[in-house]
């Protein structure tokens with residue numbers, strides 16, 4: 001069964017690409033290691049940039065997102081127990097981003113692809129890429145039927161995340177890797193409790209950073225800065241709530257944090273990593289398969305969606321008019337945005353955590369306070385936080 005494109009991985013990158021290819025009449029098959037149920041329940045990110053929502057909407061893929069997702073244009077910083085509200089969308093022509101759980105978007109994208117007759121194979125094991133340097137690559141895997149399968153194709157889209165099989169399939173020396181550890185660690189917590197706030201809260205406290213993120217009306221996402229080598233064993237539920245109460249506290253205000261059942265906790269990978277170029281022969285890397293970014297700036301899912309849009313446009317140009325320019329420029333086009341998001345996330349990471357160096361802690365604090373003193377600084381933050389157009 002030949003296909004123009006084999007997509008490895010059914011996350012935001014792979015599923016967006018698959019849907020856009022189908023809309024352009026380009027045949028593809030999606031190979032996903034996990035079951036449909038697993039990927040539709042895997043909680044990950046939850047903030048979609050303005051342009052990502054517009055892109056999905058323009059392809060008719062945002063109906064449920066626009067119905068259930070929540071637009072956001074304000075966030076709050078708590079510094080030394082004082083509240084600083086930042087109405088960032090006012091500083092960016094009213095553009096907002098949307099709170100919408102990643103697994104909900106995955107659900108929508110799978111449904112749209114399958115309903116349009118898309119070919120997606122779940123529980124595809126031992127996916128292997130062949131002939132990526134030539135002009136007739138193919139992909140093999142063991143299906144849920146236990147049978148060995150092979151698809152010949154023209155292009156392979158590696159959308160299989162940071163620990164997938166695509167990037168490692170590139171011969172040594174084929175790409176250069178850039179990696180960075182900020183020396184910061186977060187404990188991520190998912191709790192079955194309505195949010196105690198209308199907007200995201202970034203709290204700076206002498207004991208460390210605490211974040212109140214949003215996912216849905218009944219589920220909240222929290223982050224607690226913890227020692228780099230920490231583990232969940234050191235964080236029983238009551239310690240988590242005690243720390244959150246303490247770090248979010250605003251003396252003299254009636255604000256309070258609601259507690260609920262903790263359904264997930266884990267030390268979050270805060271590294272930044274970029275692969276250059278994001279392509280090798282007939283293999284293109286998208287999303288976490290090409291780059292990972294700290295969750296501080298909420299950019300991971302948005303970069304995956306952007307990569308998918310760029311490659312879909314490039315492949316449409318190639319199949320429609322034999323124009324290869326989009327394919328040759330794919331990597332550079334994506335990397336420009338990837339590095340701008342890495343820079344913004346690094347700015348944000350140091351602004352809300354400091355670095356432990358006394359001098360740098362002062363400059364970090366000043367960087368944050370500039371948001372409330374300088375409209376130009378606040379506008380720069382708004383453009384990067386809501387997302388570059």
Ligand code: APR
Pocket residue numbers: 008009010011012013014031032033034039044045102124127159160161162163164165286287288289300301302304
């Ligand atoms: N074979 C087939 N599928 C695979 C393989 C493999 N060898 N390895 C991984 N996969 C699948 C995973 O099960 C997952 O469904 O590839 C998919 C990769 O999806 P994501 O990890 O969500 O990556 P991406 O689509 O790039 O989206 C990035 O996801 O990881 C979060 O924080 C990240 O929000 C960001 C977003």
